[in-house]
Amino acid sequence: MNPRVAYFSMEIALDPAVPTYAGGLGVLAGDTLLSAADLGLPMVGLTLLYRQGYFRQQLDTTGVQRELPEQWRPEELLDPVEPRVTVEIEDRAIRVRAWRWQVRGITGHVVPVYLLDTALEENPAWDRTLTDSLYGGDERYRLCQEVVLGIGGVRMLLALGNGAIETFHMNEGHAALLSVALVEQRLAGRPLSAATRDDLEALRRRCVFTTHTPVPAGHDQFSRELTERVLGRERTEALERAQRFHDGMLNMTNLGLHASHYINGVGMRHGEVSRSMFPSYPVRAITNGVHAARWTSTPFAALYDRHIPEWRRDNLYLRYAVGIGLEEIAAAHAEAKRVLLDEIQEHSGVALDPKLFTIGFARRATGYKRPELLLADLDRLRSIASRMGPFQVIYAGKAHPQDKSGRDSIQRVFQAARELAGHVPVVYVENYDLHRACFLTAGVDLWLNTPQRPQEASGTSGMKAALNGVPSLSVLDGWWLEGHVEGVTGWAIGHDENGPANTAVEVASLYEKLESVILPMFYGRPEAYRAVMRSAIALNGSFFNTQRMLRQYAQNAYGIEC
Numbered sequence: 001m002n003p004r005v006a007y008f009s010m011e012i013a014l015d016p017a018v019p020t021y022a023g024g025l026g027v028l029a030g031d032t033l034l035s036a037a038d039l040g041l042p043m044v045g046l047t048l049l050y051r052q053g054y055f056r057q058q059l060d061t062t063g064v065q066r067e068l069p070e071q072w073r074p075e076e077l078l079d080p081v082e083p084r085v086t087v088e089i090e091d092r093a094i095r096v097r098a099w100r101w102q103v104r105g106i107t108g109h110v111v112p113v114y115l116l117d118t119a120l121e122e123n124p125a126w127d128r129t130l131t132d133s134l135y136g137g138d139e140r141y142r143l144c145q146e147v148v149l150g151i152g153g154v155r156m157l158l159a160l161g162n163g164a165i166e167t168f169h170m171n172e173g174h175a176a177l178l179s180v181a182l183v184e185q186r187l188a189g190r191p192l193s194a195a196t197r198d199d200l201e202a203l204r205r206r207c208v209f210t211t212h213t214p215v216p217a218g219h220d221q222f223s224r225e226l227t228e229r230v231l232g233r234e235r236t237e238a239l240e241r242a243q244r245f246h247d248g249m250l251n252m253t254n255l256g257l258h259a260s261h262y263i264n265g266v267g268m269r270h271g272e273v274s275r276s277m278f279p280s281y282p283v284r285a286i287t288n289g290v291h292a293a294r295w296t297s298t299p300f301a302a303l304y305d306r307h308i309p310e311w312r313r314d315n316l317y318l319r320y321a322v323g324i325g326l327e328e329i330a331a332a333h334a335e336a337k338r339v340l341l342d343e344i345q346e347h348s349g350v351a352l353d354p355k356l357f358t359i360g361f362a363r364r365a366t367g368y369k370r371p372e373l374l375l376a377d378l379d380r381l382r383s384i385a386s387r388m389g390p391f392q393v394i395y396a397g398k399a400h401p402q403d404k405s406g407r408d409s410i411q412r413v414f415q416a417a418r419e420l421a422g423h424v425p426v427v428y429v430e431n432y433d434l435h436r437a438c439f440l441t442a443g444v445d446l447w448l449n450t451p452q453r454p455q456e457a458s459g460t461s462g463m464k465a466a467l468n469g470v471p472s473l474s475v476l477d478g479w480w481l482e483g484h485v486e487g488v489t490g491w492a493i494g495h496d497e498n499g500p501a502n503t504a505v506e507v508a509s510l511y512e513k514l515e516s517v518i519l520p521m522f523y524g525r526p527e528a529y530r531a532v533m534r535s536a537i538a539l540n541g542s543f544f545n546t547q548r549m550l551r552q553y554a555q556n557a558y559g560i561e562c
């Protein structure tokens with residue numbers, strides 16, 4: 001089947017052995033392509049190869065993060081493909097090759113993913129490093145990578161014989177330069193200055209843009225000077241004529257928005273927030289999901305296979321989890337918890353107690369995710385543990401190497417862990433990745449999320465937890481606004497509806513929910529807790545998956561039946 005949709009993403013988490021992702025954006029891209037294969041969608045994925053991966057996180061005893069390269073051997077895992085294409089960068093002609101990974105769906109349908117690579121002998125030394133590291137290097141390096149992805153990707157698709165692509169889906173602004181390549185392709189050798197309004201309309205009919213975050217760092221901008229240096233004068237002047245520079249900067253989100261007929265945020269609230277950020281564009285919303293089979297732990301998968309065997313083919317059947325007995329839910333969860341505690345013992349040498357209420361918090365360590373919110377008042381935590389029942393906390397997450405506040409927050413968690421020792425065990429699991437995310441989201445008793453509103457566009461780790469019967473305690477932001485039913489699928493951390501953001505109000509609510517609602521239920525009314533676990537699966541697992549999400553993209557953005 002010829003691909004009709006090309007999905008471009010700066011990072012894609014395809015497999016634990018392929019470290020070509022940093023976090024949520026890449027995991028979403030991987031889950032999307034897995035679901036495309038399951039649904040038989042005619043899709044193809046494009047990304048870069050990253051021979052050094054993102055990085056392997058090492059933490060010393062005080063929580064200082066070191067970054068080591070994550071070396072892997074693409075040759076052993078991927079198939080080389082023949083064609084080579086050329087992209088012009090800084091007036092040099094750089095050769096690009098591709099490696100193929102095949103995502104095979106449950107019915108055997110294959111979605112190919114091409115990982116672009118410039119490490120070819122005919123390229124100059126620096127250019128060979130362009131596809132080495134994800135989010136490494138300076139602005140020049142990043143812009144060159146975006147040329148390889150956007151322009152190299154479009155040319156590679158053509159060279160591979162994929163001339164019938166109807167839709168180019170940009171997963172975030174990093175891929176926005178594909179719009180330049182598409183216009184050039186249409187002009188067939190005529191200069192960009194010859195492009196007409198019709199050419200722009202034709203481009204728009206082919207492009208879809210998804211924005212993933214309201215946080216400024218998620219929106220790349222490059223100066224006019226750097227743009228001209230990397231892209232050359234003709235393209236830069238064409239972008240200028242199209243009024244793509246604002247205050248002297250080329251904003252890649254803006255470029256992607258301008259090129260697309262369908263634009264969306266990744267949740268209801270994020271759609272609203274994005275509309276106010278980009279008032280001249282019709283921003284819609286399609287809420288994210290996760291790939292159900294990938295994120296369901298072995299014991300829960302076996303449970304679903306027994307009771308609702310259709311669940312892998314059609315995730316909506318997870319709604320029938322309401323028919324599964326609470327004892328069976330409890331037994332599957334006990335098994336997932338044992339796997340988690342075994343892994344922690346092996347990796348960290350810490351023996352946690354399976355009987356203790358266990359809270360999980362794992363995601364990128366960065367300012368707005370506020371990993372320390374739970375640790376705001378250590379006396380209060382000690383007091384809750386001694387009066388309402390003991391609990392333990394498991395943290396994980398990498399900080400971006402240049403994110404000083406994120407790095408500092410890991411150290412503050414370590415500091416608090418030392419101060420809580422003997423009262424509340426706190427473990428920080430090193431090197432959060434796909435594998436660790438699987439056992440963490442499945443094995444804890446409560447998934448905690450404390451982002452600064454309204455900066456969590458979606459968040460997906462709570463969806464992974466829900467598939468494993470793990471309820472969330474979360475700030476009402478991102479997906480939780482849609483997935484939260486108080487006391488049914490989990491609990492909300494309250495905030496001041498009217499006043500400005502007030503951390504103290506959120507901290508008070510967090511402690512209050514733990515102390516008065518959640519711990520008393522867990523230890524005093526275990527049946528009631530298990531009923532919440534089951535509702536998390538039935539209500540949230542059945543909806544917050546990439547199968548439902550991709551059907552919405554197909555129907556609303558791609559114009560394909562599926």
Ligand SMILES: *Cc1c(COP(=O)(O)O)cnc(C)c1O
Pocket residue numbers: 022023024025027362363364432433434437438458459460461462
């Ligand atoms: C799911 C996942 C994330 C994203 O989690 P959020 O809750 O969206 O922040 C990040 N990293 C890894 C390894 C994941 O599996």
